[in-house]
Amino acid sequence: MEWWKRNNQRLIQTNLRSSDASLDRQVLIEQLKVLNANVLLMNTGGLVSFYPTELPFHYRSPSLGSGDLIGDMVHLCHEHNIRFLARFDFSKIHESIYAEHPDWAYRSLDNKSVNYNGFVHTCVNGGFQKEKSLEILKEALDRYPIDGVFFNMFGYFTRDYSHNYHGICQCDSCKRMFHDRYGLSLPTQEDPNDPVFITYQQFKLETVHEMMDNIRNLVKSYGENIAVSTYTDDCVDIIKKESNTEIHRPYPLWEYSASENIQSVEGTWDEKTISNVCINAIGIDYRFQGVPTPQVEIRLIQALANGSGMDFCIIGVFKEYPDRKSLKAVEKIYSYHAENEQYYGNFSIFEDVILIKPGPHPTSLQLDEYLGLYRMLKEAHLSFRVVEQAAIKPHHLKRCKLIICPDLSNTCTLMDILSTSKKPIIWTGSTWKQTPNHDFNALFSIGFAGEVEDSRWSYIRNYPLDLFPSLSDTDWTMLDGPIVELKVLDGSIGCMEQMTVGTFGPPEMCQGNIRSGKYLGAITPDGKRQLFSIGLGKLYKRYGYPEHKYLILDRIKSIVQNPVIELESNEQIEVVFGVYSEDEPASYILHLINLAGFNGSTFFKSQNLRSLLLRIRLRDDETIVSVESLVSKQNVAYSKDKSTYSLNLDLVDSFEAIVIHCTRK
Incomplete structure (x- = not known):
């Protein structure tokens, strides 16, 4: 079985800056060990190469010097039983490369390129994304025994990092391909009632699929055990989603972000897993301030409860990261998962x-x-x-x-x-x-x-x-x-x-x-x-x-007159009820997630909730033999009335996790 199908990732994502190419490798690996991480996702190439690339169109980090960050980190990760996912971003090229290949760029409605801090937006249908990206991937796969590849900002983008809208790409490659396929000129407005724009939506799906199919075929030619991941469900093994915060969005905050992201994947595709990243930053333009610690906890706990691994991201490296307040919470929850790993990633939601x-x-x-x-x-x-x-x-x-x-x-x-x-x-x-x-x-x-x-x-x-x-x-x-x-x-x-x-x-x-x-x-x-x-x-x-x-x-x-779960009152408790197959270590797993500290704009430390009466209705052929809390390691008392079991619980932390062992006739 491919490694990601165990669905037990404790992933740390370091979104490196170009200046981080000379980071202390040993310090980073020690931090990963403290956090109980088992996967590292790190910038490898695309916008910036963090290894000594020999390709003339691949911009190399000036801070790399004579070193090889990727070679060193792949070796260290594998030495400490940590998987290495290589992060690529082909959405932009350095302005020096653009000067030699202007036809690779995205073009706005007024036929201008978009240069943001020295990097120029590229187009899915241009030569860099369609062809040169595969050469960069091949170079990395030839050199390093990586465990997977992840692609950031893959697809069609019409806005820059300052949220400025530049419109549907009007580059020559897009114009030619759209006309060749449909005999139409590119739309200039995103009008969902316009038949041409509806066709363009299909064009985007087709061209992204073709690109992803080429990438997947290349990656899998190096081994079926190398995972492919990005923000689409097409041609990937691991679907990436984000629980993020953006200060420009209207309130209230969405308190079920991680649960919803994970449920929509876990409930739809049996053959794919999800990596839902908890973005620590409060927004793209404030990447060095993190969200409140209880919000980080809720996101990671929701990932656990809904049957997924975990994923946490910072900008830069831990050694110099200016907002470290949530790292202890990440360590606590990752350590809990490592200790109870046998119960996670292998159940489905009832x-x-x-x-x-x-x-x-x-x-x-x-x-x-x-x-x-x-x-x-x-x-x-x-x-x-x-x-x-x-x-x-x-x-x-x-x-x-x-x-x-x-x-x-x-x-x-x-x-x-x-x-x-x-x-x-x-x-x-x-x-x-x-x-x-x-x-x-x-x-x-x-x-x-x-x-x-x-x-x-x-x-x-x-x-x-x-x-x-x-x-x-x-x-x-x-x-x-x-x-x-x-x-x-x-x-x-x-x-x-x-x-x-x-x-x-x-x-x-x-x-x-x-x-x-x-x-x-x-x-x-x-x-x-x-x-x-x-x-x-x-x-x-x-x-x-x-x-x-x-x-x-x-x-x-x-x-639904006899639901499997009933919890008296308290709408601020999220209940997730998971069921195992016959050959797993338990019959059911129940999570109670404490959202009582959320007021719409801020996540505070959860309030203690006591004497919660929970009823579980099981099948007539099932009998509970034991109920155990994975948090307290104590047995939980229960009573029975026909096929309904009652549990009286205290929720004195951010969550409770209970495994239920049954006999089945």
């Missing part, structure tokens, strides 16, 4: 629910809807699996009780899979209306669907009451965003009626909201197909009002 992630080119509305529903499920402590829409297959839906479709595009592939599945479905949002589909209407017993409208200043009528028991004291819920009127067929249930827009000022004139007769929810007679043409997830993500959450959760709970 799936009462399947949540489908929109793609491959989701809009911001679609992503917000998905993330809002993700948060709802987490706060309700429901155990769920995430599957990417772009890669969904029928086998993904076999074991769940419910499928949730957050504002998806109703593609033919997806409709074929859902139509043949016997599983209940809840679908939210209005994007489906962009491609009218008879099969979609039939699936949800819709006789008629209106046009997409804006719902600003109106309300939902939370009725019939028996559908929304959590809202018995709230008659109306605010509406905002796109909606679609639904007319259901005989026998189906119309719900979530829109109230008309009334006047809202002055206070003496707040009146006029009456029933419109327009329903935004449709439920089939058997209750198995439920369509809500509102972005309830988006509304919850943006505003956080519980009414939007309970409009969905009450419908989810009408289907």
Whole structure:
């Protein structure tokens, strides 16, 4: 089995500056040992060569001198049982190389190159990325017994590091290739409704795939045990994602970053692993200040809990790094993982629910809807699996009780899979209306669907009451965003009626909201197909009002009536329930992650949470024989009522991890 399939990485990524080429090799290896790291990801080539390259188009670090940083570090890493991943970045070339090969560069809308601090942006379709990158890779693979290659900033980029937008590349290579394939001129605007831009999106996918396929073939010619990794799922062994912070983004922060990144990969691809890097920096333009230590802890713990290895990144080297406050936390969690490695990387998340992630080119509305529903499920402590829409297959839906479709595009592939599945479905949002589909209407017993409208200043009528028991004291819920009127067929249930827009000022004139007769929810007679043409997830993500959450959760709970996990109250505890196959060291593993120190903008030290009552429902043929905490190394007491087990727990740290041993008849 290839080494990465053990899924137990404790990776440290040092994003070196050119001036770090003369770093003290022994000091770095000792730091890796202190942290219990078993993989090092280090700059090797592309923008800057950190080894004595002999290629004239490969810019060599002036600080390297007569040394060979990569040769030395590969040797030292292997001497200490640490894997070495070589980091390459072909997205830019030094300005001295650009002067000799201007045709390799990206060209902006006004036909200018982009020079950022002496490095010029290149194009995927130019000679450097298409051809010379393979020569650089070959040189490194010929010289060093590396364990894998990682490619940073691989693909099409239209912004520089100062967030300036330069537009769709207009270089001669792009123009020629696009015209040769499609007989079209390159688009100049990123308009998702423009057929030419839609074709260009496909062009990007095709050309990136071709480049990655060439890279993979070259790397694998040196051995199948050399991993390929970047930020795409195509042609790679390890999919890279990031839990990062950027001060220019709107708040609140996304507290489930690592969990969501990992679930979307682990739940979709059996043959790939994920390396979700915890970026220590608060932003690209402030790389030398780290995020709060509890935030680092949460990201690494979420990686553990969701069945992945761990990945931590700094800029430069530890010896001179000016913000070292989180290194003890990294050491603590990496050491915990090393001590309990037999229980990690070899389980899957139990799936009462399947949540489908929109793609491959989701809009911001679609992503917000998905993330809002993700948060709802987490706060309700429901155990769920995430599957990417772009890669969904029928086998993904076999074991769940419910499928949730957050504002998806109703593609033919997806409709074929859902139509043949016997599983209940809840679908939210209005994007489906962009491609009218008879099969979609039939699936949800819709006789008629209106046009997409804006719902600003109106309300939902939370009725019939028996559908929304959590809202018995709230008659109306605010509406905002796109909606679609639904007319259901005989026998189906119309719900979530829109109230008309009334006047809202002055206070003496707040009146006029009456029933419109327009329903935004449709439920089939058997209750198995439920369509809500509102972005309830988006509304919850943006505003956080519980009414939007309970409009969905009450419908989810009408289907998932006996969830595998129940935790009384406390929505700030993330619960992750993993299941092992028959030949593993335990039957189940349960993680409780303490998010009680998060206030939307800051992660504080977690507060102690005591006397948490947790219920676990197992199969009738399973009997628990022991429950052990991996954190305290103590046995955990439990009681049993039929097939339901109750545990009373204290959460006195950032997380708890419990292994459950069962006998199975």
